[in-house]
Amino acid sequence: MRDQVERAEKPERVSKTRDLLTGAQALSGQLGKTIQRLRKAYNLSLSDLAEQSGVAKSIISQIERNETNPTLATIWRLSQALDVSIERVLAAGDEEPFIEKTSRADTPILLSEDGKVRLAIVGWIKTVEWLQWYEVTADPGGVLDSDPHQRGSVESLSVSEGVFEVEVGGTLQRARPGETLRYRCDRPHLVRCTEGPGRATMVVIMKAAVME
Structure with a gap:
């Protein structure tokens, strides 16, 4: 769903959402340097990369100077244009001890067009190409209307409060x-909260060939 990210001009994303991604401080430190290094390695100007991505x-330019927190879709488009995986774009030093904590304030949020469904992106950014997961909260009547993800994708919605329906x-x-x-979820799909407030966990498996 949410897929926030696909190739080139067609990122996996929530259809017709307003992107409220905020914070993303864990990404901003190295992301700009990495984008700039890869761009220069391919002898691309800013204009070249803009055209390709x-x-x-x-x-x-703002990303390279760490003056903005890009969305997942933007990171995906840049990684595709630079012909590298999103994991490499976001990679930190392999020798560093790893334990990561994200505060509520720094958790990116997606909002449905009607403003009644909110998806907190609690999944790890480095798995976004193949696995995504979200904490969903919804007001009664809230609708999340999504475009198809890539072929073979499957979505799982586990309800903890309220009542949801999927079409x-x-x-x-x-x-x-x-x-x-x-x-x-490799075709148009709709999630609706019919009784609420609603709460659920959503997991999207992007590259599982489970439907073949």
Whole structure:
């Protein structure tokens, strides 16, 4: 869903969302230097990279100077244009001890168009190409209308509060607390909170060939 990210001009994303990604301080320290280093390694100007990635030249310049916190979709487009994985773009030193803590204030949030469904991105940024997970909170009647993800993708919605329903390809299923819905998300799909407030965990497996 959320897939926040795909290739070039078509990032995996929540359809028609307003991106409220804030903070992202864990990324900003090395991201700009890495983008600049890779760009120069390919002898690309800012204009060249802007043309190839679909990201505005001014935004790339701000990223390289660590003056902005880019969205997952923007990072994805840049990584594709530079022909490297998003993991490499975001990689830190392999020798450093690893333990990471993210505060509530620094957790990126996606908001549905109607403003009634909120997705906190609690998954690790380095797994975004193949695995994403979110904490979902929703007001009654809130709707999350999503574009298809890549072929073979599967989404899992585990409800802890309220009642949610999922519609995929004309098929509708409802889930109450303690129940989980799993469904193909490589086609248009809709999640609706019918009774709330609602709370759920959403996990998206992006590259599992489970439907083949």
